[in-house]
């Protein structure tokens with residue numbers, strides 16, 4: 001099976017060059033679900049590009065009867081973020097023009113002026129498939145109204161043009177996977193929306209952050225796609241019609257920033273293949289893997305993620321590494337703290353507030369006061 005490869009111009013620079021997206025689209029010989037997978041929305045988070053490359057190579061070994069539906073793959077999906085540098089460091093988490101986080105800019109249907117309750121009432125006697133189609137049409141109709149403004153003489157800031165291009169490719173998908181990594185040195189984990197815990201097992205990852213009701217604002221890519229569907233499920237439930245739409249959205253965090261750690265890439269490709277096989281989109285030997293049903297995930301609520309920031313400036317030493325379990329009041333790192341008071345330097349111990357697992361460590365061991373140092377996930381917070 002060969003992909004249809006096409007490019008989408010994204011942004012013309014002052015010097016005339018054009019930054020573009022490139023889409024790899026695989027289409028099965030039977031129609032079915034649509035999966036959308038992108039990587040590298042944050043500039044330093046490159047491991048998903050290797051996952052997409054491996055997926056392209058794998059899909060090319062299959063004939064098109066093995067794919068039901070279509071898969072869109074977009075590596076390096078944020079050229080501006082990908083290319084950002086400060087010395088040899090990739091600094092593309094924030095747009096340098098306006099300071100916005102590249103993953104907090106997306107269009108959320110729920111923030112439009114919509115009357116979801118009225119819509120839910122109008123659909124209550126229809127089938128799940130009919131409701132899904134009707135709602136999707138509403139979302140797309142509302143979304144595409146942005147193009148008038150974009151194409152008007154006054155136009156809109158680039159982040160709105162960018163999100164329009166990216167979301168145009170995915171808003172009609174059934175499954176969305178956004179491949180990130182930590183910007184820091186980190187374990188592999190993922191974000192899971194409430195109600196989708198069973199599906200989450202397919203990724204075969206050990207750790208997940210559970211996003212409970214109301215713990216997401218719709219600005220992130222995965223949230224913008226999925227939040228309106230969760231809202232409709234809630235409205236319909238109030239009317240006595242409990243439906244879980246076959247629509248899902250995931251963010252996978254595959255290892256550390258500025259690296260393509262082979263183990264993280266391996267977990268990513270295995271998880272994505274297993275997920276697509278589990279959803280019936282890929283008919284491939286051995287998948288879904290037998291261990292899927294019994295796979296245990298340490299699923300921790302967002303509130304169970306404790307971030308530690310430097311209380312003073314200095315240099316980090318003797319820090320506990322990702323993957324290690326710590327106890328409350330255990331020392332988790334030290335800061336070598338200098339002064340300009342004609343006093344000797346000090347070494348300050350920092351202790352864990354709770355028991356938990358070290359999830360990540362900042363890459364830079366030099367910290368200004370308030371810089372991020374490490375994250376601990378804990379079930380007891």
Ligand SMILES: [Zn+2]
Nearest residue numbers: 042045180181
């Ligand atoms: Zn990210």
